[in-house]
Amino acid sequence: xxxxxxxxxxxxxxxxxxxxxxxxxxxxxxxxxxxxxxxxxxxxxxxxxxxxxxxxxxxxxxxxxxxxxxxxxxxxxxxxxxxxxxxxxxxxxxxxxxxxxxxxxxxxxxxxxxxxxxxxxxxxxxxxxxxxxxxxxxxxxxxxxxxxxxxxxxxxxxxxxxxxxxxxxxxxxxxxxxxxxxxxxxxxxxxxxxxxxxxxxxxxxxxxxxxxxxxxxxxxxxxxxxxxxxxxxxxxxxxxxxxxxxxxxxxxxxxxxxxxxxxxxxxxxxxxxxxxxxxxxxxxxxxxxxxxxxxxxxxxxxxxxxxxxxxxxxxxxxxxxxxxxxxxxxxxxxxxxxxxxxxxxxxxxxxxxxxxxxxxxxxxxxxxxxxxxxxxxxxxxxxxxxxxxxxxxxxxxxxxxxxxxxxxxxxxxxxxxxxxxxxxxxxxxxx
Numbered sequence: 390x391x392x393x394x395x396x397x398x399x400x401x402x403x404x405x406x407x408x409x410x411x412x413x414x415x416x417x418x419x420x421x422x423x424x425x426x427x428x429x430x431x432x433x434x435x436x437x438x439x440x441x442x443x444x445x446x447x448x449x450x451x452x453x454x455x456x457x458x459x460x461x462x463x464x465x466x467x468x469x470x471x472x473x474x475x476x477x478x479x480x481x482x483x484x485x486x487x488x489x490x491x492x493x494x495x496x497x498x499x500x501x502x503x504x505x506x507x508x509x510x511x512x513x514x515x516x517x518x519x520x521x522x523x524x525x526x527x528x529x530x531x532x533x534x535x536x537x538x539x540x541x542x543x544x545x546x547x548x549x550x551x552x553x554x555x556x557x558x559x560x561x562x563x564x565x566x567x568x569x570x571x572x573x574x575x576x577x578x579x580x581x582x583x584x585x586x587x588x589x590x591x592x593x594x595x596x597x598x599x600x601x602x603x604x605x606x607x608x609x610x611x612x613x614x615x616x617x618x619x620x621x622x623x624x625x626x627x628x629x630x631x632x633x634x635x636x637x638x639x640x641x642x643x644x645x646x647x648x649x650x651x652x653x654x655x656x657x658x659x660x661x662x663x664x665x666x667x668x669x670x671x672x673x674x675x676x677x678x679x680x681x682x683x684x685x686x687x688x689x690x691x692x693x694x695x696x697x698x699x700x701x702x703x704x705x706x707x708x709x710x711x712x713x714x715x716x717x718x719x720x721x722x723x724x725x726x727x728x729x730x731x732x733x734x735x736x737x738x739x740x741x742x743x744x745x746x747x748x749x750x751x752x753x754x755x756x757x758x759x760x761x762x763x764x765x766x767x768x769x770x771x772x773x774x775x776x777x778x779x780x781x782x783x784x785x786x787x788x789x790x791x792x793x794x795x796x797x798x799x800x801x802x803x804x805x806x807x808x809x810x811x812x813x814x815x816x817x818x819x820x
Contacts, residue, residue, distance in 0.1 A: 419600035427611025434612020440605020458585040463694035464564025484704040495713025504624040505721030603668035654817040670783035687812035688802040700794040707789030
């Protein structure tokens with residue numbers, strides 16, 4: 390077990406530190422300053438974008454080696470190949486059930502709310518120049534290209550390019566090989582343990598820049614899109630945020646209760662990660678911390694190492710809510726009729742396309758273009774309507790993805806008898 394993760398990576402007990410030294414307080418202050426700068430000095434806010442992008446790049450730089458070490462060590466110390474397969478199958482089953490529920494919730498709410506009704510948009514009059522690259526990527530996104538993309542060209546290439554599923558594949562293969570090697574593989578395991586400590590230490594250093602990254606990202610968002618975007622498509626934004634809250638508290642909440650923990654306490658435990666996600670609109674920016682914090686919560690490293698990276702591709706609840714909500718919104722806005730049968734077909738397509746662009750930059754928008762191309766009834770050009778507010782929508786979907794994956798890790802750990810319940814309650818109750 391990776392029980393020796395450096396303490397500076399984790400969140401210490403609040404009582405042990407002065408309030409202004411807590412990361413979530415610093416991120417909140419940075420976000421407030423970013424909003425003020427973006428609102429009153431929008432040009433300056435837009436120029437601060439490199440701060441947010443730079444922070445995300447620093448974290449992404451560390452994701453591949455951390456996943457590699459975590460997964461390899463988790464499997465190598467499991468000593469049971471059948472258990473590895475069992476955890477993976479349980480995870481994929483849970484992911485598919487939850488993403489289906491997310492799609493249904495999104496479709497129900499957007500049909501009841503009807504944020505696009507009355508807009509009467511003529512798609513042929515929209516400027517589509519800004520979406521050509523997304524539409525092109527959307528045509529290429531599909532199940533077969535997705536599966537083939539999991540296999541890296543070289544083992545080292547998977548680490549250098551940072552594709553999560555490629556890294557996961559190589560890690561699983563090496564972990565299984567080390568189990569079969571027995572005593573011969575122990576020196577390799579000891580070396581990887583050392584690298585793991587170093588990489589998590591690097592994450593602790595990089596996270597010092599989280600407030601700066603949050604400041605730049607939120608200043609850019611408010612400065613570039615601000616009040617104009619909120620007014621023009623405010624009904625869609627409100628509908629989507631409410632949909633995310635409904636899913637979190639009325640779907641994930643009961644699941645948490647069934648597993649014997651409080652969702653509110655879990656969100657309090659992950660408040661720093663949620664805030665960073667909210668500000669940077671990237672759940673990848675906190676993946677290394679999620680790996681360490683879920684282990685500290687009492688989940689076994691072998692389960693965490695498989696479920697968290699896989700969930701970042703297959704358990705995107707917030708992305709599914711986004712796809713269902715925005716697709717029907719565009720149909721409403723362009724007066725495209727969608728009866729119940731067509732929406733069931735749409736749900737089936739979304740179940741596939743939501744997995745088809747994992748790891749692609751702007752994945753949710755790319756998948757949206759791919760979905761409209763596949764369905765055919767809704768004009769693909771209509772995606773230009775929401776390009777300006779996509780980042781604002783991402784501020785709802787990324788924290789939802791994060792919380793969904795945290796709950797999934799606990800559920801699968803409990804299902805596998807790989808959860809220290811007493812440890813979880815001690816951590817959540819801040820004892």
